[in-house]
Structure formats: structure tokens, C-alpha cells
Amino acid sequence: MIVNYGAIRKFPALFPLFCIILGIIFGSYINVEPVFLLVTVITLAIFLLIFYIFSKRLIYILDITLIILLVFVSMTAFALRARLPSEAGYELGCADHYGILLNNPEKVGKNTVFDIRLINSNGRFSPLIARVYAEGLNKKIKYGDVIKLRSKLRIPDKARNPSGFNFYNYLRINGINLISYCKDEGVAPIGHLRGNLFYSKIVFPFRDYCMRVFNKNLDDVHSALLQGLILGYRGSIPVAVKNMFSNAGIVHILAVSGLHIGIISFFLFLLFRTIRLPFNISVILSCIFLIVYAFVTGLRPSVVRATIMFSFIMLGLISQRRIILVNIIAISAIIVLLINPENLYDVGFQLSYAATFAIVILYERIYSIFPLSMRKIRVLRNFVLLPFSVSLTAQLGTAPIVAFYFFKVPLIATVSNIIIVPLVTLLIPAGLLTILGNLIHPFIATVLSGTDWLLLHLILKLSTVLAGLPHILLWVGRPSAIFFILYFPLTALFFIFYGRKRVKFVIYLVLFLLNTVMFLRIWRMYHPLLTVYFLDVSEGDASVIEFPDNKICIVDGGRRSDYVDYGKKVLMPFLHSKGIVKINTVIATHSDVDHYGGLITVLENFKVDKLLINGSSKTTFLYRKLLKTAKDKGIPIYVVHTGETVWCGDYPFYILNPPILKGMDLSSNEGSIVFKFGYGEETFLFTGDFSNRILKLSSDLLSSTVLKFPHHGATELTTISVGRNNRYGHPAEENIAILDSLKSRIYRTDRDGAIVLKTNGKNIWVRTMIK
Numbered sequence: 212m213i214v215n216y217g218a219i220r221k222f223p224a225l226f227p228l229f230c231i232i233l234g235i236i237f238g239s240y241i242n243v244e245p246v247f248l249l250v251t252v253i254t255l256a257i258f259l260l261i262f263y264i265f266s267k268r269l270i271y272i273l274d275i276t277l278i279i280l281l282v283f284v285s286m287t288a289f290a291l292r293a294r295l296p297s298e299a300g301y302e303l304g305c306a307d308h309y310g311i312l313l314n315n316p317e318k319v320g321k322n323t324v325f326d327i328r329l330i331n332s333n334g335r336f337s338p339l340i341a342r343v344y345a346e347g348l349n350k351k352i353k354y355g356d357v358i359k360l361r362s363k364l365r366i367p368d369k370a371r372n373p374s375g376f377n378f379y380n381y382l383r384i385n386g387i388n389l390i391s392y393c394k395d396e397g398v399a400p401i402g403h404l405r406g407n408l409f410y411s412k413i414v415f416p417f418r419d420y421c422m423r424v425f426n427k428n429l430d431d432v433h434s435a436l437l438q439g440l441i442l443g444y445r446g447s448i449p450v451a452v453k454n455m456f457s458n459a460g461i462v463h464i465l466a467v468s469g470l471h472i473g474i475i476s477f478f479l480f481l482l483f484r485t486i487r488l489p490f491n492i493s494v495i496l497s498c499i500f501l502i503v504y505a506f507v508t509g510l511r512p513s514v515v516r517a518t519i520m521f522s523f524i525m526l527g528l529i530s531q532r533r534i535i536l537v538n539i540i541a542i543s544a545i546i547v548l549l550i551n552p553e554n555l556y557d558v559g560f561q562l563s564y565a566a567t568f569a570i571v572i573l574y575e576r577i578y579s580i581f582p583l584s585m586r587k588i589r590v591l592r593n594f595v596l597l598p599f600s601v602s603l604t605a606q607l608g609t610a611p612i613v614a615f616y617f618f619k620v621p622l623i624a625t626v627s628n629i630i631i632v633p634l635v636t637l638l639i640p641a642g643l644l645t646i647l648g649n650l651i652h653p654f655i656a657t658v659l660s661g662t663d664w665l666l667l668h669l670i671l672k673l674s675t676v677l678a679g680l681p682h683i684l685l686w687v688g689r690p691s692a693i694f695f696i697l698y699f700p701l702t703a704l705f706f707i708f709y710g711r712k713r714v715k716f717v718i719y720l721v722l723f724l725l726n727t728v729m730f731l732r733i734w735r736m737y738h739p740l741l742t743v744y745f746l747d748v749s750e751g752d753a754s755v756i757e758f759p760d761n762k763i764c765i766v767d768g769g770r771r772s773d774y775v776d777y778g779k780k781v782l783m784p785f786l787h788s789k790g791i792v793k794i795n796t797v798i799a800t801h802s803d804v805d806h807y808g809g810l811i812t813v814l815e816n817f818k819v820d821k822l823l824i825n826g827s828s829k830t831t832f833l834y835r836k837l838l839k840t841a842k843d844k845g846i847p848i849y850v851v852h853t854g855e856t857v858w859c860g861d862y863p864f865y866i867l868n869p870p871i872l873k874g875m876d877l878s879s880n881e882g883s884i885v886f887k888f889g890y891g892e893e894t895f896l897f898t899g900d901f902s903n904r905i906l907k908l909s910s911d912l913l914s915s916t917v918l919k920f921p922h923h924g925a926t927e928l929t930t931i932s933v934g935r936n937n938r939y940g941h942p943a944e945e946n947i948a949i950l951d952s953l954k955s956r957i958y959r960t961d962r963d964g965a966i967v968l969k970t971n972g973k974n975i976w977v978r979t980m981i982k
Contacts, residue, residue, distance in 0.1 A: 224541035231545060235552045308360040308391075310341065311404055315354050315415050319446035323348035326387065327358065341389040342382060348395050354415050355406035362393035371747040371964035371980050372781055374618070374689055374788030384553045414506045418442060424649045425642075428660035433667045436465075440635065441642050443467035443508040452671070457617070459678040460606070460624025461631045467508045468563055470632065472517035474639045476501055476525065491529050498522045512547050512554045513563035519543035520567075536571045540564065561612050569608025570601060576706035577604055595629070602628040611698050614687045618787035623683040630673055638666040688790025735759070741890040743968045745919070746785060747960040747980070748777040751805030754897070754919065755785065758890075762860035764796040766897055766919075771808030771833060778812025786817065793818045796859045797846075799837065800899030801883040802829035807837055814840045823857060825869050825884050826850035851884060864888045868901055887915060891972015895919070916975065917968060 310327030317324050322344040329337040341364055352358060367390050370377040382390070405411065421442055425434040435447035445453070445465050456462040464470065479500050483493035498521075505518040520539050527534040544564055547554050554560045578586075578600040586592050602625045610620050621627070641662045649656035677683070690698075701720060708716050739759035746753040748769030756764040763786075769777030786794075794817050799807040802825070811833065814822070822841045827834075841848050851857060855866045868885035883899025896915035956977075958966045964980030 222535065222537050222541070224538040224545065228541040228545050228548075231548055232555060235548065235555045238552070239556075306361060306363060308341075308362075308364060309401075310358060310360060311336075311406070312352060312354050312356045312358065313340065315419060316345075316348065316352060317444065317446045319344075322346050324446070325352070327360070329389075330357070339388045340386055341391055342387045343398070344390070344392045345398050346392070346394055348398060350395065350398055350400060352398070352400055355404050355411055356400050357402040357404060359399040359401050360391060360393065361397040361399065362391045364389045364391045366390075369964075369981065371960075372785055373744065373965060373967065373980065374785055375781070375965075375980075376784075380556065384551070384557050386551075409506070413503065417503075418444075418507050421646055424646055424656055425663075427653075428645065428657055429664060429667075432671075433664055436667055436671070437638070437642050437663060439465040440471070441467075441639060443511065443514070455674055455678040458621060458684060459627045459631075459674050460621030461627045461674065461677075463562070463566075464631065464635050466513060466559060467511065467517075468513040469517040469520065469567060470635065471639060472501065472504075472514065472521050474636055475504060475643070476521045478640045478643055480525070494525045494529055498525055512557055512560035515547050515550075516540070516543045516560075516563055516567070519546060537568070540567050540571065558612070558616050562609050565608040565612055566605040567608075570604045573607065573703065573706050574600055574604045598629045598632070599625065602632075607702055611690050611695055614690050615695075618686060618688055618784070618790075620685045620687055621683060622685055623677055623680060627674075627677045630677070631670055634666055634670050634673075638663065638670070641666060686787050686790065686792060689788045739971065741893075741970050741972070743895065743917070744785070745958075745960060745966040745968075746781055747965045748781050748805075748809065751777065751808075752800070752899070752919075753777060753782060753809060755782075756859075756895075757789075758860055758862055760860050762795045762862070763791055763793070764798065764859045765794055765810070765813060766798045767800055767806040767899070768809030768811075768813055770805040771811060772804070776809060776812055778809030782809050782813055783816060786813075791817070793820075795820045796823065796857070796864075797821070798823045798884060798886075798897075799825075800885075800897070801825050801880065802827040802831070802834050803880075803900060804831070804833055806899065808833060811837050811840055814844060814846060819844070819846045821847045821849060823849050823851050823884065825882050826852075827882055851886075857886075859888075862888055862890070890970060893917070893970045893972060893975055 309330040311330065313326045313328055315325070323346075324342065324344055326340055326342050329339045329341055331337050341360075343360065343362075367379040367382050367387070369379040382388070422438055422444070425437050428434075429437065431447070432449060432452065435445075435449070436452065439445040439448050443466065448465065453462065453465070456465060476497055479497040480493055483496050484490070488496070501518050501522060505514045508514050520536075520543055523539045523542075524534055524536075547560065578596065581596050581600075586596060605628075606624050614620055641659065645656050645659040645663055648659045704716060705713065705720075741759055742757040744755040744757070746755065746769075751769040752767040753769040754766040756766065758764075765782070768782055771778060794813065797810055797813060797819050799810055799822065801807075810822075813819070814837070819841075824838075838848065849857070851866045853866060853868055853870045857864045857866065864886045865888065866884065866886050869882045880900040883901040885896070885898050885901050887894060887896045889895070894915040895917045897919040958977065958979060960966065962981070967978045967980075969976045969978075
């Protein structure tokens with residue numbers, strides 16, 4: 212048989228879901244054109260006809276046809292969704308644009324954020340949607356308002372560094388095509404259109420009402436946290452609180468999902484039954500209110516999934532039919548993907564369904580591991596074993612996805628959820644009662660908000676304690692595709708097997724993993740590679756050298772200021788994504804903040820063997836902080852000069868600059884550390900911001916395969932770290948002309964994003980983030 216019909220009869224929704232997911236993945240990599248569609252259909256028709264002639268079994272033909280249809284339709288849908296609408300026909304460069312607000316503005320940090328559907332010059336609505344970040348906006352605007360935007364629009368950035376955040380894909384999944392940054396004076400209201408009455412009269416007014424109630428009765432932090440828990444609005448939650456929740460493994464409570472929908476559905480049903488409504492009416496009203504609530508929270512994939520699930524479950528109570536949760540979960544996933552196939556790549560969608568499927572499939576298996584004597588003790592069962600089993604199952608399902616996007620696994624997550632989730636279960640109904648109480652009289656809301664404050668305070672205090680425990684985060688790096696392919700089936704098999712079968716399975720698994728590790732080590736031994744990453748830190752430098760023996764050297768770290776810290780924004784995520792926890796050598800080429808600033812963050816968060824500096828007498832606050840951080844962390848500091856050799860593992864760095872000058876100090880740029888190192892037949896020359904006169908020298912020292920261009924570049928290949936549209940005019944046309952005359956291949960971070968060079972000592976392969 213082609214299909215296991217026993218499984219199909221029991222879980223009929225899983226098969227089409229699998230085919231749709233497969234089609235979306237194919238659509239991500241295959242450009243579907245009409246000619247391709249026609250040729251494929253004809254080819255498949257011929258194949259099926261031949262197959263039927265020889266086999267005479269129609270059931271096979273139906274199986275294959277269904278698989279192909281689902282895969283191909285979803286593949287085409289994804290390709291069309293990704294292609295339309297196009298920004299190509301719209302004038303992005305002009306300064307004035309018109310649009311209608313699609314939502315009420317939300318405060319996020321210093322910015323007020325809202326989405327607009329653009330209006331073309333002929334007065335017609337464009338299919339393009341822009342997200343506007345307005346700093347210091349004081350004007351009162353709302354859903355349906357027509358505004359004039361005096362600001363340039365641009366296409367969001369794709370990931371410019373390895374494992375960096377892809378802002379472009381994130382916004383595309385949410386239907387956003389363009390972005391704009393402006394000030395208060397850049398937004399001018401000019402009119403109002405009625406818009407969708409459901410949104411203008413119900414969704415947005417109710418959301419604003421809830422926010423006003425919380426803001427009136429709670430302080431800023433507690434109000435922001437309650438808004439995140441009930442409304443899914445996290446813009447006002449302090450970054451420190453978000454990080455704390457993330458480290459404790461409970462950040463999911465700030466994203467409205469199955470936990471929240473389950474609590475709210477039970478609250479609504481209990482409320483309607485309390486006022487003596489009939490059972491069936493209570494169920495139907497609960498479902499209606501859940502659907503409205505899904506719109507209030509923004510129709511996120513996790514909310515849609517949970518709303519569909521609980522609606523089916525509650526309607527099943529009316530029909531008194533047995534509900535198979537796996538089918539309901541699969542149906543909800545199909546609906547979400549049919550609405551927007553790109554949701555498959557939304558992290559919320561992936562985490563939500565991974566956790567839900569894991570709980571439904573593995574929860575009972577994990578619970579059954581506990582001895583029967585423990586399961587018979589009611590208090591232990593209800594308050595420890597059951598919550599632990601659910602939490603552990605959810606963590607097993609989501610851990611690889613969390614590692615893929617955030618490069619870490621919170622080891623304390625299971626315990627944290629056992630402690631925090633019961634408080635959230637009490638807090639959400641308490642918050643809803645506060646909203647209802649305010650309808651009766653504001654004083655009632657004020658009294659009830661005391662309970663909200665107490666529960667929120669407990670959550671914050673306990674989260675602070677949990678997140679502050681030592682060694683609770685395991686930085687694992689980004690898992691590979693092979694890991695995902697193996698992890699989920701192997702995890703499921705471990706809990707499905709019992710007794711001796713489980714023991715045998717573990718033995719075989721350990722042997723398989725040991726052989727895999729040995730094979731990879733032998734492969735790397737005979738195929739060693741050196742990799743150099745020239746990261747994009749705008750106007751500044753940051754490079755990471757990864758040697759074949761896994762030794763790591765960082766050369767400069769970009770800028771650090773009150774507005775941006777490239778150590779935190781670029782270097783830390785990159786190092787975590789590679790699973791790097793120890794750095795052998797850190798080099799601050801000179802004392803300009805756009806070179807050493809981000810290194811402070813690196814020294815604060817990673818184990819570092821040594822720091823190399825040029826001995827500059829510059830005494831700015833941040834440079835002193837760099838040196839002080841190194842001393843406080845016990846990191847040896849070495850001042851290097853011309854003629855010295857510094858070793859990074861088994862690889863020597865030959866220092867070419869600065870010279871030893873007694874009684875005088877070179878300028879910041881002229882005092883840059885210039886060094887050269889080699890790997891096999893290939894050599895690399897790093898120059899910091901040393902004078903561009905180095906390009907005019909005729910010296911064996913300059914003869915290198917790869918040149919790191921000085922001052923934001925004889926050589927075969929040159930990399931230039933430079934900010935886009937920078938005000939300094941870098942790189943200078945004179946230097947580019949010199950490099951062109953030397954026939955050097957030029958790569959620039961402003962144009963190419965991060966530049967990755969790999970070499971085996973004989974050849975160099977170059978990859979850029981921006982194709």
C-alpha cells in the first residue's frame with residue numbers, strides 16, 4: 212500500500228497537512244511559472260496513465276493524485292504569495308506618500324508604530340502596506356484615518372550577517388512590504404474613511420478600553436505585563452523584563468496561545484453558566500467571544516490555532532462526539548496555512564504547533580514513566596507529576612526550534628513553568644474580572660486590580676529569582692537540518708518503546724551518535740578549513756577568524772553608543788549561533804570607538820584568553836571601560852608592536868604595526884595594529900584604520916591573498932567594511948581605483964552584507980549575505 216489507511220482513518224487530517232507543508236517547502240525553493248505548471252501537469256498525467264495501464268489498481272492512482280495535488284497547489288500558493296504584491300511599480304524615492312491606517316498606533320519604546328495601506332497618485336488603494344515608526348508622535352490618529360507621510364519608504368533589510376534577524380521575511384509574513392522612519396512632523400492627518408465596522412466599532416475600541424483600564428489602575432511595568440498576557444501587546448514591556456522571562460524559559464506566556472485561550476474559554480463558559488444560560492447557548496457564545504478575542508489579539512497563528520481547537524472541543528460537547536485532538540490540531544494548521552502559506556516560517560506558528568503536537572502525542576508516555584506508587588498520591592499527581600509531564604513534553608517539542616532562533620535552551624524552563632503557569636492561570640481571569648468590573652463602576656476595577664498587582668508582582672519576583680540562578684542557560688548554537696530530521700522521530704521513538712525495547716533503542720542510538728561524532732572528527736581532520744567572517748557593523752569593523760582547530764580570534768567589534776551596541780546586536784548573536792563560548796584572542800586594532808566599542812560586550816559575556824591593544828594613550832570613557840572590563844574579568848592585556856609574533860593556538864600573527872616610538876604617540880589611525888597570518892598558500896593582511904598609503908607600498912609584507920581594507924583595502928581579494936550611505940564618503944574613489952588597477956576582487960559590506968571566506972590553504976571560496 213502507498214498509504215497506511217489505518218492511520219488515515221484515525222488521523223485523516225495529518226496526511227493533507229504533511230502534503231501542504233511539503234508543497235510550501237518546495238515552493239520556497241522552486242520558482243513556479245505557468246510553463247513549468249503546464250509541463251509538470253502533462254508529465255504527471257502521462258506517468259499516471261502508464262502506471263494505471265500496467266497496474267490496473269485505481270487506488271494507487273488516487274493516492275498519487277491526491278499527494279501531487281496537495282503538494283503542487285500549496286507550492287504554487289506559496290510562490291504566488293511570496294511574489295505578490297511587488298514593490299516594483301511604486302515610487303519609493305519620493306518624500307510624500309498617502310495612506311490609510313490599518314490599526315491603532317502602538318507605543319514601542321520611543322516610537323509609535325502603525326501600518327498604512329498606501330494610496331496611489333491616482334487615488335486608488337495600492338496592494339502595498341507600509342509599517343511606520345514615528346518618533347515622538349504627538350498627533351492623535353486612529354484606525355481609518357488618512358494621513359500624508361512626509362518620509363521616504365524603503366524595503367526592509369534582509370539578514371546582513373550570518374544567523375542575523377531577517378527583518379524582511381518577518382514583515383512579509385505579517386503582510387508588510389515597506390517601512391518608514393519619521394518624526395512627529397512627518398505625519399499629517401488629512402481625513403478619515405469609515406473602514407471595516409467590525410474593527411472600528413468592536414475590535415479596536417475594546418482593545419483600547421482594556422488598555423485604559425490597566426493603565427489607570429496599575430503602574431507602567433505591571434500594566435504593560437498584563438497587556439502582554441491578556442492582549443498579546445508587548446510593545447511597552449521593558450526589554451529587561453522580556454530578557455528575564457526568556458532566560459527563565461517562560462517568555463511564551465507573553466504570547467497569547469493555547470494556555471491563554473484555554474483559560475479564557477473556561478472563564479467565559481463558567482460566566483455564562485453562572486448567569487443561568489442554557490448549556491448549548493453558553494458553548495456557542497463562548498466560541499463567538501473566542502473568535503472576537505482572536506481578532507483583538509491580532510490573529511496571530513498561535514491564537515488562530517488555539518481558537519479553532521477550543522471551538523471544536525466546545526462544539527463537540529454539544530454533539531457529544533469523541534474529539535481526536537491530533538485531527539483538530541492538524542485542521543487548524545491547514546486553515547492557518549491556507550490563509551497565509553508563509554506562516555509556516557513564522558516562529559510563533561512553529562513553536563505553537565510543536566508544543567501542542569508534543570503534548571498530545573507524548574504527554575501520557577512521559578507521565579507513565581513515574582512509578583505507580585507516586586501517581587496514586589493525589590496531591591503529588593495533580594500539583595507536581597501532571598504539570599511536570601506537560602511542561603517537559605512542551606519543552607522537548609520546542610527546544611530545537613528555540614535553539615534554532617535563539618541559540619539557547621533554558622534548562623530551568625520545566626521548573627519555571629510549574630511555578631509560573633499556575634499564577635498566570637489565576638491572573639488572566641482576575642484581569643478579565645477587572646475589565647468587567649470597570650463596566651459596572653471604576654471603583655470595582657480599582658479594588659480588583661489589587662489582586663492583579665499581587666499576582667503580577669509574584670510573577671516578576673519569582674521570575675527574577677529563577678532567571679538569576681547560575682548555569683540555567685545552555686548555549687548550543689544553531690542546529691542543522693539533519694538534527695531536526697533526526698531529533699523528532701528519535702525522541703518520539705524513545706517514549707513509545709517500553710522496557711527492553713527502550714534499552715536496546717538507547718544502546719543503538721548511543722552507538723549511532725558515537726559513530727557520527729567520530730566520522731565528523733575524521734572528516735574535519737582530513738578536510739580542515741579556515742573561515743574568516745567580515746561582519747556588517749555599518750560604519751566600523753568587526754571580523755571573526757575561525758581556525759581549523761576551533762580556535763577563535765576576533766578583530767575589532769564595531770561601535771558602541773547610547774543608540775547602538777554592535778557587540779550586542781551583531782557579535783553576540785553570531786558567536787552564540789556558532790556555539791562559541793570561548794574566544795582565544797581579541798584584538799582592538801586602535802582606540803576609535805567604531806572598532807573597539809562592541810568588544811566591551813564580548814569581554815563581558817564570553818571567556819577570553821587574551822586582549823591585544825596598540826598601547827594608545829587615548830583615555831576616553833569607553834576605552835577605559837574596555838581595559839577595566841578586561842582587568843575585572845582577569846583577561847591578560849598585551850601591547851603589541853612591529854616585529855612581534857603573537858600566537859592564536861598553532862597559528863602565528865606577524866605584527867607589522869605600530870612601531871615602538873619613545874616619547875611620542877602616533878595618531879589613532881596610524882597607530883592601528885597591522886598584522887598578517889597565513890594558512891597553507893593563502894595569506895591574510897588586517898590593517899585596522901592604518902593610512903591608505905599602505906596600498907602604494909611595494910613590499911613583500913603587503914603581498915597577501917586577502918586584504919582587509921584600511922579605514923573602512925599586491926592582493927587578489929579585498930574586503931571593505933563600510934556603512935551604507937555613510938557621511939564620510941568611504942570608500943574613497945582613489946583607493947578603489949588603485950585596487951582596480953591591481954585587479955583585486957572587491958567585496959563591500961555596504962553592498963554585499965557580511966562576507967564569509969573559507970579556505971583549505973589552496974583555494975578560497977567567498978560567500979556574501981546579500982546576493
